[in-house]
Amino acid sequence: MKYTCALFDLDGTLIDTESMYAAINQEFINLYGDGKKYDWETRKQVMGKSAEYANPIIIKAHHISKTKEDMVKFKKERLAQRCEEVKPFPKALEILKFLKQKGLKIAIATSSAKTIFETKMKNNQELLQCVDVIVCGDDSSVxxxxxxxDIFIRAAELCGEKDMSKTIVxxxxxxxxxxxxxxxAFTIAIPDIHIKDDPIFNRVPIVxxxxxxxxxxxIGLEGEI
Incomplete structure (x- = not known):
């Protein structure tokens, strides 16, 4: 199978932000909720979801007195203060460059809103230079x-590919x-150690x-990264 495009999640896949997000959520819980630990049971539910869907889950789980819109504003402010902490994972840039050199289109398909995405990528321009397509969670087509x-199908379409079996996620x-x-899509998982025992990963060809x-x-390519 010759793949035509690679579709990457952003947070926790290309860039190391999950621990920072957890700390920001914990601060919000401490200020406006029950103060209990933001544990992996809740984190697993919200990871990968857009703020529209993730924030209400956290608010309900921790009896938070603020709205989901308040939470979005709080996260934006904290993220802006800490954006310099956002770094790519080791090998992320090298993999993007290698796949691009092999002729694959590169897409980022992130549940983050566009403004949040731009803040996180402010100091990661070299990563962005490898990317052909960006689809954010607040894109009207998602x-x-x-x-x-939806978001992966849309990203593939923008890469010019309608046959999802020719794509890698x-x-x-x-x-x-x-x-x-x-x-x-042919799906490759890189789970956090805290969630790697979830049954979903038994269905993935490569973990x-x-x-x-x-x-x-x-993925059937030759060469070294």
Whole structure:
């Protein structure tokens, strides 16, 4: 199978933001909610979802007195203060460059809103230079958030590919992996150690501990990264 495009999730896949988001959510919970730990049971539910769907889950789980809009504003402010912390995972840039050199179109399909995406990528321009297509969670063409496959299907279309079996999805979250599988893409998972035992990963053809473990031959390509 010759793949034509690679569709990457952003947070937790290409860039290391999940721990920062967890800290920001914990701060919000401490200020306006029950103060209990933002645990992995809740984190697993919201990872990969857009803020529209994720924030109400956190608000309900932690009895938060603020609205989802308040939470969005709070996160934007904190993210702007901490954007310099946002770095690519080891090997992320090298993988993008390699796949692009092999002729694949590169897309980022993120549940983040466009303004949030731009803040996170402010200091990651080299990563962006490898990307052909960007689809954000608030794109009007994305009608359903992950775990629905909409965002990956849209990203593939913008890459010029309508046959999802010719696409590769790289994802870390349960919701994102479910979306990748539902889209029909060849899905590669890089789950956090805290969620790697979820049954969804038994359905994935390739599960990596990190991007450093990715090998070109896994997708039928020759060469070294």
């Amino acid at each position: 009608h359903h958030s992950k775990p629905a496959p 790289f994802e870390d979250a349960v919701n994102g992996v479910e979306a990748g599988l539902a889209s029909g 990596l501990e990190s991007l450093k473990d990715f090998k070109p031959e896994m």
